[in-house]
Amino acid sequence: xxxxxxxxxRALFAGSVGNFIEWYEFGVYGSxxxxxxxxxxxxxxxxxxxxxxxxxxxxxxxxxxxPVGAALFGRLGDRIGRRPVLIxxxxxxxxxxxxxxxxxxxxxxxxxxxWLLTTLRVLQGLSxxxxxxxxxxxxxxxxxxxxxxxxxxxQSFTGALGLLGGAGAAALLASVLGPAQLESWGWRLPxxxxxxxxxxxxxxxxxxxxTPAFRRAAAVVRPPARALARAIVLGAGRVMGWAxxxxxxxxxxxxxxxxxxxxxxxxxxxxxVLANVGFAATIVPAGWxxxxxxxxxxxxxxxxxxxxxxxxxxNLLQDEGTSTVVKGVAVCAAGAVVGLMAGPxxxxxxxxxPTSVRCTGLGERHPVSARRGGAxxxxxxxxxxxxxxxxxxxxxxxxPLLIVSDVGAIRIIVR
Numbered sequence: 191x192x193x194x195x196x197x198x199x200r201a202l203f204a205g206s207v208g209n210f211i212e213w214y215e216f217g218v219y220g221s222x223x224x225x226x227x228x229x230x231x232x233x234x235x236x237x238x239x240x241x242x243x244x245x246x247x248x249x250x251x252x253x254x255x256x257p258v259g260a261a262l263f264g265r266l267g268d269r270i271g272r273r274p275v276l277i278x279x280x281x282x283x284x285x286x287x288x289x290x291x292x293x294x295x296x297x298x299x300x301x302x303x304x305w306l307l308t309t310l311r312v313l314q315g316l317s318x319x320x321x322x323x324x325x326x327x328x329x330x331x332x333x334x335x336x337x338x339x340x341x342x343x344x345q346s347f348t349g350a351l352g353l354l355g356g357a358g359a360a361a362l363l364a365s366v367l368g369p370a371q372l373e374s375w376g377w378r379l380p381x382x383x384x385x386x387x388x389x390x391x392x393x394x395x396x397x398x399x400x401t402p403a404f405r406r407a408a409a410v411v412r413p414p415a416r417a418l419a420r421a422i423v424l425g426a427g428r429v430m431g432w433a434x435x436x437x438x439x440x441x442x443x444x445x446x447x448x449x450x451x452x453x454x455x456x457x458x459x460x461x462x463v464l465a466n467v468g469f470a471a472t473i474v475p476a477g478w479x480x481x482x483x484x485x486x487x488x489x490x491x492x493x494x495x496x497x498x499x500x501x502x503x504x505n506l507l508q509d510e511g512t513s514t515v516v517k518g519v520a521v522c523a524a525g526a527v528v529g530l531m532a533g534p535x536x537x538x539x540x541x542x543x544p545t546s547v548r549c550t551g552l553g554e555r556h557p558v559s560a561r562r563g564g565a566x567x568x569x570x571x572x573x574x575x576x577x578x579x580x581x582x583x584x585x586x587x588x589x590p591l592l593i594v595s596d597v598g599a600i601r602i603i604v605r
Contacts, residue, residue, distance in 0.1 A: 217356020259319025284388025343477020476533025
């Protein structure tokens, strides 16, 4: 193995491991919405629906702070280097996620409990905002010639593994623990496991070299602010459909299946695992293919597939006459078409920004599209379907919004 090959692989693992932890936490939080609502947002005598809405509002709040983290850590990454920023954000993510697992509940400290949880969610949003730009910059700047799509796809792939790991950990606990144990202390274990995962990630990043591209760009004049702003807006538009479909099918699905279709907690988690298996299965092949045929054809295929399949797939889930096996295949297919967009996406975005502003551009682009595509759908969708059983799906009354997001993304991708 050559020295350059060794450095490229080290950068690949160091860059992607933090992304795994970030999405692992999102997967865990999305798998325990009813438990978190009961423990933190439902005082004695309070309504379960109100607590669930507040839980998803806390979930969404992290997205609104991602642009702040992206602006802060992105600028630091373009000024002092990718390596120190990646070390800082993984430390912040690890501490905040671990503390969620140790928080006292509403029954123990009263109204302070939801405020502490929300504060930790804000810190997670700040660190997640800085993670994307720095990690994608490191992976693509260290990538060998002609393999940027493959290396960049690992950012999305480890995100899928993180969601899968979070949902899998929740499903495992639900299988081995009784309901009382799970609601009392079992839900804490996946959050606490972020501590050893974070320490491994920190060790990898401490051994990481600064990217050669950043060193060469130290004396390069930064592009005009107007050109950077245009690239950020264009990048956000290109990924908005990816974000909308991803959060709908991969994060919000468990709550919908439980609350509207009366699925058990275990059944909802199995559906989430299947969706993320399909998602993960297509990401790396899509990134590899984009190195050969181009980013645009692969991403366009994914966006068109979401538009064509969104309504039939969601109707299938609501059809009581459809077998469980067919529904499982449908959920897996939904994740797979999102993976076609997520695979080439990081490399496509990295190519839009020069090295001197890449961290800033990637970071600020990602939370804008993610916030618009995913966060509001989580909180707003929960509020709607809790009041109107059976009329809402992940996208239900908002199916037009999901489709419009992807149609808009198609129009921008082909530009």
